[in-house]
Amino acid sequence: MKYSTSKENYVKAIFHLQEAHGLVTTNALANELQTRAASVTDMLKKLKNQKLLIYEKYKGFKLNQEGRKIALQIVRKHRLWEYFLVEKLHFGWDEVHEIAEELEHISSVALVDRLDEFLGFPKSDPHGDPIPDSQGKLIARVQVDLLQLPIKKSARVSSIGDQSPEMLELLTHKNIGIGTKLEVQKKFMFDNSLEVKLELSGKEMKTVQSETDGGKTIKKQMNNRPLVTISEHVAKNVFVTYEE
Amino acid sequence: MKYSTSKENYVKAIFHLQEAHGLVTTNALANELQTRAASVTDMLKKLKNQKLLIYEKYKGFKLNQEGRKIALQIVRKHRLWEYFLVEKLHFGWDEVHEIAEELEHISSVALVDRLDEFLGFPKSDPHGDPIPDSQGKLIARVQVDLLQLPIKKSARVSSIGDQSPEMLELLTHKNIGIGTKLEVQKKFMFDNSLEVKLELSGKEMKTVQSETDGGKTIKKQMNNRPLVTISEHVAKNVFVTYEE
DNA sequence: AAATATATTTAGATTTGTCTAAAATAAATT
């Protein structure tokens, strides 16, 4: 079955909200999709009729098996296209979200599978989020945010919570990306800010950020201090994995 | 300005018809888009209001400068994506049209330009049709169809008129593709059929065709006779270029 | 030139997705 772009966006948004909070509410979804609660209710009825949703009036809702399957296919497409944009077309990780929001609605299944193969079956997208396989299976990793990482424990950045361009620009400036190895040196109790030591590889030292600004491409040299300060707000949105 | 997918499809279809026949008629466009004449009239009014169209009731219509510019951008995207699908994802030339029909509506200008660069600024798509550059400039080549090609004159296939999967399957089977060198050996006056000698390169001899059939990929070995018979109908749709 | 046939446009309806304003329900507070 084929679904409209709008329906796909609803399904995907419900998926992300239910992964984070279980049952989803009308207002939460309206906020996520930047639309009105009444519009959400309208669409919920359609999704329920199409048997993608478990929904009882006033009681919240979530995707059923079929809805989840569709959501995972959209997520798969979104993340594969992001990977393509960064790895093949050399966009910055803070530039790809909007474009992938369009590309994720291209319907051809053969296209997605060939793209996956062309890219070498990547396991995660440029923000570290796992890419579901062609069966919709998603490998979730154990990860904690920087506030919970024990002091002086070496860890590797695995994904980013808030992926707004502003957040990604900050991280890029401080030379933090997916795969960056780091250690928390000190926690300041006053404001929960952290002092973090980065173990920069040669490649990262040379990295520059590209930005398109009205058609022109601008290259910015990044900061490369090995010791950086991270606010509580940022730390909550940087997830890492570490041994044992 | 941004236009709906539907409007873009109208603009593109008008463009192709006016390139072939000058002024476009309501019925011709309805037929091209597989829709009703009344729907076409409705949309023509909108396109006229948006100043993309020269249109007077009952008198036919065509794109103005602005409309042509938009059409050329869509054509550019369509053909670049087709090139990507064939050259990078290894689809067959008869499998890419429908997918490109979706991809051509992705809006990001930066994406198209980077894709163009990634592909090495190709001049023509897998069917030999020229790809407009980022300014919308289109290089038209002098070409004739096989019926008009003088006998025993060596020529090279440059593009295909009717690009239906059926036509492309026939050509693939007979081992004719873009760039194939050939010579008409004999014309039969009775039915205007042609006997054509192919000069197959090593690469073409080995070529196999891939097809996706319910997810599985099937490889077919092609015919490789150096002498093939071509009907008038096919000959009218195979265009070639030749020296002097 | 009148009659007939074809092409095009208009009028009015339908579907999808959205909205505002009002009503209904649930949750929180006194």
Added chain:
DNA sequence: AATTTATTTTAGACAAATCTAAATATATTT
């Protein structure tokens, strides 16, 4: 428990793109 506040749903409207059926304009024939 009653009242207030917040959330959710309904009712009714609107824009975009399409359709059918009827009306109008143009083209073709006799």
